[in-house]
Structures are given as C-alpha cells and as structure tokens.
C-alpha cells in the first residue's frame with residue numbers, strides 16, 4: 632500500500648493498521664533526512680499549509696512548523712489571540728478566508744472536541760487534527776507508538792500503561808486506539824474520578840493501584856493532570872494525587888524489572904513524575920519530541936499526495 636485510506640487525519644479511530652505502518656515507514660525515511668547535514672527535501676515545494684492554533688501549544692505547533700519547513704512547504708501560522716475571532720467571526724468564515732489565499736492544507740488545534748470533523752464537512756481542504764479538546768491528538772499517538780517501535784523493534788505484544796487523567800486526555804484516547812490497532816496490550820491507571828465511565832468498553836485493562844500497573848507493564852506513559860479542562864475538583868489536592876499516582880525514582884527502582892518512561896509533555900515536574908525519573912536513562916521523552924517531526928513530515932507528505940484523489 633502506498634497511500635492512506637483517509638483524506639484527512641482527524642483521529643486515529645479512522646486509520647487502519649496498514650495506514651499506521653505506512654506512516655511509520657515514511658517517517659523512518661524522514662528521520663534519516665532530518666539527521667543529515669542538509670535536513671531539507673523539496674517534497675512539498677508547491678504546497679501552502681496554514682497552522683491554526685485556537686489553543687496553546689509548544690511542541691505540536693513548533694513540530695508541525697519544522698516538519699513543513701523540512702518538506703519545503705510554504706507556511707502561515709495563526710493563533711486565536713490577536714485574531715478576528717474575538718470580533719465574532721465563525722470558525723468556517725475564518726478558515727474559508729484563509730483558504731481564499733490559496734492554502735492547500737490546514738493543521739488545526741481547537742479546544743472543542745470534534746472541531747476538525749465539523750470543519751471537514753464544511754470546507755474544501757485537507758485537515759490535520761493537532762488536538763481537539765479531550766477528543767483526539769492523532770499525531771501525538773503516532774509519535775508515541777513510533778517511539779515504542781524504535782525502542783523495542785515492534786509495538787505488537789507490548790504492555791503499555793497510560794497513567795493519570797484519562798478522563799480529560801485526548802492523548803490517552805488516541806494512544807488507546809493506536810496501540811490496540813498495532814497489537815499492544817493497553818492498561819489505564821488512575822483514580823476512579825479521572826476514568827471515563829465508558830473506559831472498559833474500549834477493551835483496555837483498568838487498574839487503580841500504580842505499583843501493580845507499573846509491575847505489569849513494559850512502558851508507562853505518564854499524563855499531566857489537565858487542570859484547564861477540569862470544572863470541578865476530581866481529587867483532594869495535587870499533593871495527594873502525587874503521593875498515589877506520581878512516579879519517583881524510589882518507586883521506579885523498586886519495580887520487578889526496568890520499564891520505559893514516556894510523557895507527551897508539558898511535564899509538571901514533581902506532580903505526575905519527578906525530575907530524576909524524567910531525566911533518567913529509562914525516559915524516552917525527548918526521543919518522542921524528536922520523532923514528532925519525522926511523524927508529522929510523514930503525515931503531511933502522505934496526505935498531500937492524496938490531494939486530488
């Protein structure tokens with residue numbers, strides 16, 4: 632297979648295993664490119680991409696911008712603050728005005744779940760979801776699974792636990808879909824109040840005891856508490872959360888085997904993970920960031936190739 636089965640990347644749910652393997656194989660090639668002295672290829676030289684960020688971002692925004700530059704695309708970037716959104720313009724009007732400037736692809740982060748799906752029904756452009764509320768963050772899940780594949784050679788059969796605020800996390804949902812499509816076993820771990828009610832229907836194991844979860848897994852993906860999405864208090868204090876669900880070096884060293892530590896960022900050091908764990912030899916957090924550029928290059932390249940199909 633040489634092309635994706637989808638026209639947009641709105642969520643991992645829409646991809647099949649062949650799509651994900653094709654993205655990985657393409658990313659392998661682009662990872663070679665970005666480690667060369669000349670890090671640029673002309674693949675998207677005639678393509679213009681708009682990066683629309685209606686919600687804050689460091690990693691995803693810069694990683695997409697760099698991926699686009701490495702592919703020689705022309706890019707424009709937009710942040711909600713300082714735009715005409717505050718003057719009452721609708722999302723469709725904003726995007727159609729940007730497309731009128733002859734833009735070919737849209738990369739969008741938005742606080743509302745389903746914003747990318749909504750937009751795909753109303754505009755004529757390729758859309759890549761860079762995170763929509765608590766729904767999906769497909770390129771994060773792809774770079775996470777790619778990093779596990781890089782570390783172990785394969786994702787199939789690996790035991791991965793996702794720890795923390797599962798309820799508000801688009802990273803958790805996209806990771807669950809992606810890892811399962813690739814044949815991994817997935818567990819979620821956290822307090823009952825931070826578990827969605829439908830979680831068991833996704834076919835994951837659910838564990839509330841962090842020590843048991845860590846002793847089960849080969850890889851632990853530690854999530855940040857999404858305080859910005861919490862309208863009520865889900866646990867008494869960050870200190871208590873950290874005592875029950877935070878990972879420190881003492882706990883890591885007490886496990887029955889070494890495990891790999893991941894985090895999508897941004898890290899709240901001392902809450903879900905301590906510095907001596909984040910910066911330890913078990914952590915592949917910065918490898919995830921590096922792989923994000925190659926994965927986003929692959930997604931942009933493959934979707935641009937589908938533009939007229």
Ligand code: CP
Pocket residue numbers: 687688689690691692762768771895896897
């Ligand atoms: N992992 C991630 O989405 O980080 P940013 O919010 O900084 O983009």
